[in-house]
Amino acid sequence: MASTSHDIPMLIVSDSSSSERRISPSWSIATLKAKLEPVTGVPARSQKLSIKIGSQASVPIESADESVEVGAWKLQAYAEIRVTDTRPPGLRENYTDVSAVEKFELPQSEYETRTDSVLAYKRANKLGRFDPSAPEHEQQKVAESWREVEDRGVQAPRARLTSAAQGTDTRGTVGYIGLVPEIPGASGPWVGVKLDEPTGKNDGSVGGKTYFACAPKCGVFVRAARIEIGDFPVLDDLDDELNDSDEEF
Numbered sequence: 043m044a045s046t047s048h049d050i051p052m053l054i055v056s057d058s059s060s061s062e063r064r065i066s067p068s069w070s071i072a073t074l075k076a077k078l079e080p081v082t083g084v085p086a087r088s089q090k091l092s093i094k095i096g097s098q099a100s101v102p103i104e105s106a107d108e109s110v111e112v113g114a115w116k117l118q119a120y121a122e123i124r125v126t127d128t129r130p131p132g133l134r135e136n137y138t139d140v141s142a143v144e145k146f147e148l149p150q151s152e153y154e155t156r157t158d159s160v161l162a163y164k165r166a167n168k169l170g171r172f173d174p175s176a177p178e179h180e181q182q183k184v185a186e187s188w189r190e191v192e193d194r195g196v197q198a199p200r201a202r203l204t205s206a207a208q209g210t211d212t213r214g215t216v217g218y219i220g221l222v223p224e225i226p227g228a229s230g231p232w233v234g235v236k237l238d239e240p241t242g243k244n245d246g247s248v249g250g251k252t253y254f255a256c257a258p259k260c261g262v263f264v265r266a267a268r269i270e271i272g273d274f275p276v277l278d279d280l281d282d283e284l285n286d287s288d289e290e291f
Contacts, residue, residue, distance in 0.1 A: 050117045056082040056125040065123070067113025071105060074112050082125045083135055090126040093117070100124065180229060187230030190266040191219060196233055202274040213238050213274050217246060217254030222263055224249030232263040238276050 049064035059082050065074065075086035082089075091103035095118050103115055103123070127134050156162060164170045173179070196219060218234030225232065225248060234246060234254045242262035246254040254261070 051119050052117065053120060053122045054078060054081055054125065055122055056084060057127060058083060062120075065112065065117060067111060067117055069112050070109045071103060071112060072108040074103075075108075078123075078125055082127075084125055084127045085129075088127055088129045090128050092124050092126070093121055094124065095121040184230040187265065191231055191233070194266050194269070195271050196266050196269070197271075202272055211277065212241055213277055214260075217256065217261070218263075220253075222248055222253065224251055225263065231266065233266050233269060235262050235264060235269070236260060237262060 048068075049066050051062055052065045054061055054063045061081060063078075063081065069077070071091070072086070075089045075091070078084070078089065078091075079086050092100040093103055093115055094100040101115065103112060153159060154161060165172050168174065170176065196216060202213060202215065214235045214237040216233060217236045218232075220231055222228065222232045222234075235242070236246070236254065236256040237260045240257060240259040242259050244261040244263075245258045246252055246256045246261040248263065253263075
């Protein structure tokens, strides 16, 4: 928008945009709508305008004659002009949904040859999998995970537990202890838990491979460090005595 010293800075707000623009009081309503169309994406004929100054109530900017100058509404600096789209929701463009936007994907073979990538930086500085000592560090992590299983006394199949991984006091029995290669980026042992209630994520299967059997959503895999072994009874929400106890888990 071309501006002059008489233009007034104002906030233009719509459902999908918010920006500061300079508005000339000499513009007609029709001119203002035409200039706001590329700013908001709302066609001029579908715009309903209103102005809000400070804490005052919004006032419609409308007239049967759209040649009326918008200065008739006594524009003030940084007042808000809201642009409402009067079209049915199904006809409005959704500028915030990027799921349908075609995305550029660089082939892996070409990415690996670039010198300005994160991969190139890691390779040059011997970080991550390019660190000569990476295999040794990974072996240490796996060994520590197995020690955690042993130190916590995790046993299958009858051990009772509470699971911090669920965010609440969740209980069940150990159904599996060991590696789960199907979990991306994971190494070391996992503890498969048969939960008492269907608050889990699976039925004891990961990636189509079954590690233990349980009902749907009664299975979950957690690290040994995130569980506590003990003779815990099944929780009963209707048992006031159990709910009110101060038993430590």
